[in-house]
Amino acid sequence: MDRRSFIKGAALAGVGTVGAGFLAACSPNGKTDSDKSDEKNVSDGSATEGAISWRTPQDYSAQASEAGDYDAVVVGHGYAGVTSCRELSEQGYRVALLEFQPEETYMATGNESCGVNSNLVNKITEGNQYHDVDPVEYYQNWMTMIGNQGNPGLIMRYCQNMGDNIDWYYDSLTDSDIATLSHSGSPAAGETWPHLLPNIGPIKFYPGVISAYAEECNQTKIQGYNREKAKAAGAEFFFNTRGLQILQDNGKVSGVIAENRADGSYLKFGCKAVVVATGGFAYNEEMLNDLMPDIKNNMIEGEAWKDAFGNERFVGDASNWQYQGDGIKMAHWAGAHLESIIPGMNAKHIQAPTSMNNFPQAVWVRSDGKRFMNEFYPVVEQRGVPNVYLPREPISCLFDSNFPESRQYTVPQHGMFSPTTSAIEELKTGMDKAYQKFKGTWVEPESSKEDNQAGAMFAAPEFIADDTLEGLAKQLGLEGDAVETFVAEIEKYNKFCEYGIDEDFGRYAEVLFPVKDGPFYALAGNPGLGEIMSTCGGIITNAEQNALDANFEPIPGLYVSGNDCGRRFGVEYITPTPGVSLGMAIVLGREAGKSVAKYLETV
Numbered sequence: 001m002d003r004r005s006f007i008k009g010a011a012l013a014g015v016g017t018v019g020a021g022f023l024a025a026c027s028p029n030g031k032t033d034s035d036k037s038d039e040k041n042v043s044d045g046s047a048t049e050g051a052i053s054w055r056t057p058q059d060y061s062a063q064a065s066e067a068g069d070y071d072a073v074v075v076g077h078g079y080a081g082v083t084s085c086r087e088l089s090e091q092g093y094r095v096a097l098l099e100f101q102p103e104e105t106y107m108a109t110g111n112e113s114c115g116v117n118s119n120l121v122n123k124i125t126e127g128n129q130y131h132d133v134d135p136v137e138y139y140q141n142w143m144t145m146i147g148n149q150g151n152p153g154l155i156m157r158y159c160q161n162m163g164d165n166i167d168w169y170y171d172s173l174t175d176s177d178i179a180t181l182s183h184s185g186s187p188a189a190g191e192t193w194p195h196l197l198p199n200i201g202p203i204k205f206y207p208g209v210i211s212a213y214a215e216e217c218n219q220t221k222i223q224g225y226n227r228e229k230a231k232a233a234g235a236e237f238f239f240n241t242r243g244l245q246i247l248q249d250n251g252k253v254s255g256v257i258a259e260n261r262a263d264g265s266y267l268k269f270g271c272k273a274v275v276v277a278t279g280g281f282a283y284n285e286e287m288l289n290d291l292m293p294d295i296k297n298n299m300i301e302g303e304a305w306k307d308a309f310g311n312e313r314f315v316g317d318a319s320n321w322q323y324q325g326d327g328i329k330m331a332h333w334a335g336a337h338l339e340s341i342i343p344g345m346n347a348k349h350i351q352a353p354t355s356m357n358n359f360p361q362a363v364w365v366r367s368d369g370k371r372f373m374n375e376f377y378p379v380v381e382q383r384g385v386p387n388v389y390l391p392r393e394p395i396s397c398l399f400d401s402n403f404p405e406s407r408q409y410t411v412p413q414h415g416m417f418s419p420t421t422s423a424i425e426e427l428k429t430g431m432d433k434a435y436q437k438f439k440g441t442w443v444e445p446e447s448s449k450e451d452n453q454a455g456a457m458f459a460a461p462e463f464i465a466d467d468t469l470e471g472l473a474k475q476l477g478l479e480g481d482a483v484e485t486f487v488a489e490i491e492k493y494n495k496f497c498e499y500g501i502d503e504d505f506g507r508y509a510e511v512l513f514p515v516k517d518g519p520f521y522a523l524a525g526n527p528g529l530g531e532i533m534s535t536c537g538g539i540i541t542n543a544e545q546n547a548l549d550a551n552f553e554p555i556p557g558l559y560v561s562g563n564d565c566g567r568r569f570g571v572e573y574i575t576p577t578p579g580v581s582l583g584m585a586i587v588l589g590r591e592a593g594k595s596v597a598k599y600l601e602t603v
Contacts, residue, residue, distance in 0.1 A: 052290050054325065057333035060245050060257045060266050069270035070096045070236075072596050073256045075243035075327055076277035077101070078109060079582055080562030080589030082226045083169060084275045087593025089233035093600060096236045096269055098258050100278070100322055103239035108219035109279065112184065114575070114583030116208040117163030120170050124181045124210065126189040133206055135159040138576065141204045145379060146570030149341075153543025155568065158587050165587040170210070172225035173217070180214035183207075185412030185578050193419050195408040200378035201508050205411040209579045219582075241267070243326055246274055246334040246558065252603075253334075253557030272603050273557040273596045276547075277589065280535035280563035281325025282344075285314050291342050291538065294571075298388050299529050308346060308533045327564040328538040335555055336547040337540040339566040345534045345573040345581065346415070349384030350395075350527040357383045358417055359523060361406045361513055362397035363493055366390070369478055369486030371493065371504060376511040380415040381572045387527050396476050397523040398490065398515055404428050406513035414575050434463035435519050464522045472520045490515050536573045536581065537566035544595040545588065557599065561585070561592040 074085040077099035085097045099106070115121030116133050139159040143150060173181075186207035187193045198204060212219050227237060240261045247255035247268070255270045281287040288305055289296045305313045332338055349357065360376040360383060373386040375397075387395065399406070404427055408419040417423070436442035466472035473486040494516050496502045500509035539560040540548050547558040560566075562585040573581065 052286070054284065054286050054290070054329055055332065058245060060259075061247060061268065064257050064266035064268040067238075067258075067267035067269045068096070070094045071271065071600055072096075072273040072275065073098065073243075073269045073271040074275040074277065075256065075258075075330070076279060076562065077106065077223070077227070077237070077239075078277055078279050078562055079113075079169075079223070079585035080565075080592065081275065081277035082223050082230065083165075083586055083589035084277065084559075084561060084593035084596065085235050086226050086230040086233070087590045088596055089230045089235035091593070091597045092233075093597060094234060095230070096238060096271070097230070098241045098243045098256070098269070099237065099239045100242050100261075100326075101239065102261075103237075106220065106239065108223045110582050111213050111219055112209050112211045112579035112582060113166065113169075113586060114162065114208060114577045114579040115166050115183075115210040116206055116577055116583075118166040118170075118208075118210070119163070120167055120173075120178070120181075121183065121208045121210055124178065124183050125186060133208075135162070137204075138162075138206065141576055145203055145574050145576060149567070149570035151541070151543060151567035154541070154545065154565075154588070157543055157591055158568075158584055161591060162583060162587050165590045166210070166583065168590065169226060169586045170222065172229065173222070177217040177221075180212075180217040182211045182213065184209045184211055184418055185416065188420070191421060193408065193410075195410070195419070197409060197411045197510065200376065200411060200511065203378040204576060205378075205413050206577045207412040208577055209412075211579075238267075243276075243278065243330060246276075246330045248334060251335075251556060253555075256330075271557075273559065273599055275592050275596060276327035276331050276539070276558070276560045276564050277562040277585075277592075278325075278327030278564060279323050280538065281323060281328055282532055282534045283313065283321040283323040284325045287325045287328070288532070288535075291338070292344060292347070292535070294341065295344070295347055295529065295532070300392060303392075303528055303530045306528075306531045308531060310531065313532075323534070325535075325538070327560065331539045331547050331558060331560055331564065334547075334558055335549045336558065336560070337550055337552065339537050339540055341571050342538055342566065343536040343569040343572045343574075344532045345536055346381065347532040347535075348388070348572045349381060350387035350529060358415055359397045359399075361403070361409055361511065362399045362523070363490065363515055365396050365398065365486060365489065367393045367478070367482070369473065369482040369484075370489050374502070374505040374507045376507055378411065378413075379574050380413055381574050384527070388529060392527055394477065394524055394526050398472070399513070399521050400515045400517045401431075401519055401521075402513070402517055403431065403521065409511055409513070412577060414573070414578050414580070416578060430461060430463055431465070431521055434465035434521060438465040438467075438519070461523050464524065465519050467518050467520075469515075469520055472522055476522055476524055534563060534573075534581070536563050536569050538564050540566050544598075545592040546595065546599070557603070559592050559596055559599075561589050 071093040072088055072095050074081045074097040085095050088095045139156050242259045242261055243256055244259055245257040253274050255268055256274055258267045307313050357380055364375045366372055377383050404424050410417050464475050466475055469487045469490055473483045478486055494514045497512040497514040541560050545559050545561050546554040547560050549555050
């Protein structure tokens with residue numbers, strides 16, 4: 001997709017977790033200042049050094065009025081929540097769904113869902129060659145990618161059901177709706193991507209993404225279709241309602257306390273089971289610091305938590321933030337076991353203003369003029385990991401005049417570069433601009449406001465050009481011996497490309513692209529840690545998504561799905577197909593509904 005498509009889709013669907021985080025208030029209301037002074041605030045990230053206030057259980061039951069009895073309550077209207085609700089209601093159970101956002105301004109989070117093995121993704125690819133993917137092969141590859149750190153039964157359940165459940169989620173779309181959908185990870189009709197790689201070394205990648213960016217049919221509309229199906233089957237929806245506390249009777253779930261955000265009152269929903277699916281804690285600074293110390297402990301002075309656009313995450317009134325970790329708090333207070341390592345999306349590696357990690361075809365050097373890693377490590381989320389443990393100094397991505405060809409070598413993965421005709425032409429334009437600037441012949445055209453509205457993350461990169469490697473090194477600020485080191489390093493790397501063996505960092509032969517034909521180009525930027533789009537875990541469950549207690553025993557009636565559910569991605573959000581975050585929430589959300597239905601048969 002191009003920048004304009006992203007901007008348009010983001011405006012319609014909440015810009016993923018970034019824009020949706022500022023939709024509505026969070027803090028419990030209806031208490032006096034003196035009441036609040038005796039109660040640690042669980043969501044404002046203001047705990048003093050050494051205190052972890054969010055872990056302190058809160059009890060709102062004495063102030064709650066009865067709101068009815070249900071078989072199950074689902075907390076959260078995201079992909080996992082709406083699909084579990086629909087599944088339960090279609091099985092004949094009485095279900096209530098509680099959603100933080102007001103109904104009139106509700107927006108879904110994200111746009112792309114993995115559609116591997118679905119009939120729909122094959123339809124929207126318009127005749128491209130798609131073959132059924134063996135779920136066992138997909139599972140084996142997944143577990144290889146994440147170092148066998150996931151929940152085996154849960155991940156296999158996703159792999160075995162991903163096609164059917166995706167088609168079920170999209171089953172209300174009309175032909176005109178489907179006509180607006182697009183896909184990434186493979187060429188559109190009329191295009192060929194001859195250098196789309198199925199694997200890099202042992203890691204395989206699989207195309208198959210359903211993208212809903214169009215105004216006529218975005219994910220907010222598609223979730224609405226699922227909501228209406230759930231309503232038709234008897235489900236009740238309570239918008240502008242924040243889940244706060246899970247009630248238990250003799251260790252079994254007996255209800256949920258929620259806040260009516262319109263008037264600050266508290267409501268008690270009786271139930272035998274609850275599905276927690278509130279979308280993680282990416283906007284709770286205290287929880288981020290507590291539960292993701294592998295990021296916090298590696299931040300240096302001046303680094304802070306930021307969103308995917310490089311903006312400070314905690315600005316303004318905290319009562320306007322969603323994704324405060326409500327579901328994880330509720331489940332943990334009810335005895336659920338926390339993960340010791342929680343993955344995040346785009347979190348545990350260095351991000352540079354130049355989107356360095358998405359230029360794996362280039363050669364990366366630091367300020368001493370030396371390479372320092374395998375630039376084309378197969379998984380984008382791990383390419384910047386070595387920089388976490390190095391000084392925060394400028395990093396440069398180097399390439400030569402053949403880059404429009406080598407840039408087309410890519411794999412279908414999260415954050416991939418799609419080598420469309422327009423994208424390659426834009427790359428050539430950027431390179432031509434850089435060279436003309438070097439020669440002093442560039443004439444600046446009238447700027448386009450539309451190109452700038454997405455910020456630096458989606459703005460066209462500004463390249464540096466030079467006729468010689470020595471000149472390029474000097475433009476990058478290298479001096480003295482560093483210039484000679486730089487030139488020698490590139491000459492050595494070019495030898496590796498010639499022989500097909502990278503003796504320094506093990507880059508695979510099929511993605512070794514020499515830097516020898518001038519003009520030469522570079523993309524430079526200062527790295528930083530702390531950027532995060534969303535959190536992707538928290539509560540340990542079994543394969544049924546039944547939350548486990550301190551002894552890893554199931555907690556009767558407590559189920560966790562979506563980004564509150566742990567042990568899906570290893571130490572970081574890493575996937576073999578773009579859109580797995582949404583795809584997994586859809587598929588396993590429905591599976592959570594099935595699990596709850598099985599439990600309800602026994603109580």
